[in-house]
Amino acid sequence: MEMLSVKNLGISFGGLHAVDSFSITVNKGELYGLIGPNGAGKTTVFNLLTGVYKPDMGQIILDGENITGRSAIEINKAGIARTFQNIRLFNNLSVLDNVKVGLHNDYKYSSIAGILRLPKYYKTEKAMNERAYEILEVFGLKEEANVLSANLPYGKQRKLEIARALATSPKLLLLDEPAAGMNPAETDELMETITLIRKKYDVTILLIEHDMKLVAGICEKIFVLNFGTELANGLPQDVLNNPEVIKAYLGE
Numbered sequence: 001m002e003m004l005s006v007k008n009l010g011i012s013f014g015g016l017h018a019v020d021s022f023s024i025t026v027n028k029g030e031l032y033g034l035i036g037p038n039g040a041g042k043t044t045v046f047n048l049l050t051g052v053y054k055p056d057m058g059q060i061i062l063d064g065e066n067i068t069g070r071s072a073i074e075i076n077k078a079g080i081a082r083t084f085q086n087i088r089l090f091n092n093l094s095v096l097d098n099v100k101v102g103l104h105n106d107y108k109y110s111s112i113a114g115i116l117r118l119p120k121y122y123k124t125e126k127a128m129n130e131r132a133y134e135i136l137e138v139f140g141l142k143e144e145a146n147v148l149s150a151n152l153p154y155g156k157q158r159k160l161e162i163a164r165a166l167a168t169s170p171k172l173l174l175l176d177e178p179a180a181g182m183n184p185a186e187t188d189e190l191m192e193t194i195t196l197i198r199k200k201y202d203v204t205i206l207l208i209e210h211d212m213k214l215v216a217g218i219c220e221k222i223f224v225l226n227f228g229t230e231l232a233n234g235l236p237q238d239v240l241n242n243p244e245v246i247k248a249y250l251g252e
């Protein structure tokens with residue numbers, strides 16, 4: 001069962017083919033790694049998949065639905081959520097409220113119900129709080145629910161970003177360098193969390209990562225991008241032992 005099917009995706013900036021004929025199939029529930037040297041086009045792929053950039057060519061099918069050319073908001077509603085290379089939390093909101101922002105795809109009340117504090121408002125708020133706490137528990141952040149997100153340690157801020165993305169109930173979660181800047185203990189904990197959320201929320205994950213321990217440790221398949229195009233794609237043991245990959249990327 002295909003969750004994401006991308007065919008011949010491409011975009012150029014001036015004369016630079018940042019992403020060129022990129023094709024990938026990610027099956028439901030799969031955990032796929034997207035790796036490659038700096039400037040290979042990985043983040044641009046995420047920007048294309050999430051509607052930040054419109055592709056010059058190619059097609060993106062999510063769970064059978066053609067989402068090519070849609071806006072970022074429409075694509076999030078269709079089921080793709082992401083995190084960013086640089087943490088982008090709402091710093092002046094609490095940990096709990098950061099997760100509740102993500103819940104607005106599933107829980108709604110009218111402005112009138114909110115302003116007049118109608119019963120629907122209280123009912124929805126209660127349900128949102130319960131769901132947000134449940135997500136925070138999975139991420140080990142329940143104790144910090146009322147802390148300002150800016151005051152969390154770095155590793156926990158990274159986790160909170162994933163928690164907020166997950167709160168939008170995505171079919172496909174895109175993680176852009178989730179372990180960037182983490183120490184080895186934080187990375188180990190993150191690997192456990194990613195494994196846990198896959199099981200619990202049955203979500204399909206595509207992640208960009210430079211930390212090879214994480215990639216080799218949890219990814220079931222790996223796609224290697226080089227100069228915007230495919231260098232290798234397949235099972236970790238094959239990809240990571242591929243001489244072309246070692247030459248271009250691992251430098252060993």
Ligand SMILES: Nc1ncnc2c1ncn2[C@@H]1O[C@H](COP(=O)(O)OP(=O)(O)OP(=O)(O)O)[C@@H](O)[C@H]1O
Nearest residue numbers: 013016018036037038039040041042043044045085
């Ligand atoms: N909006 C843009 N305008 C012009 N060039 C861009 C734009 N976005 C990306 N690029 C270029 O496209 C290429 C791919 O960049 P991208 O950020 O996707 O690489 P990356 O693989 O994510 O790199 P890194 O691992 O360093 O994050 C780079 O040469 C970059 O300068």
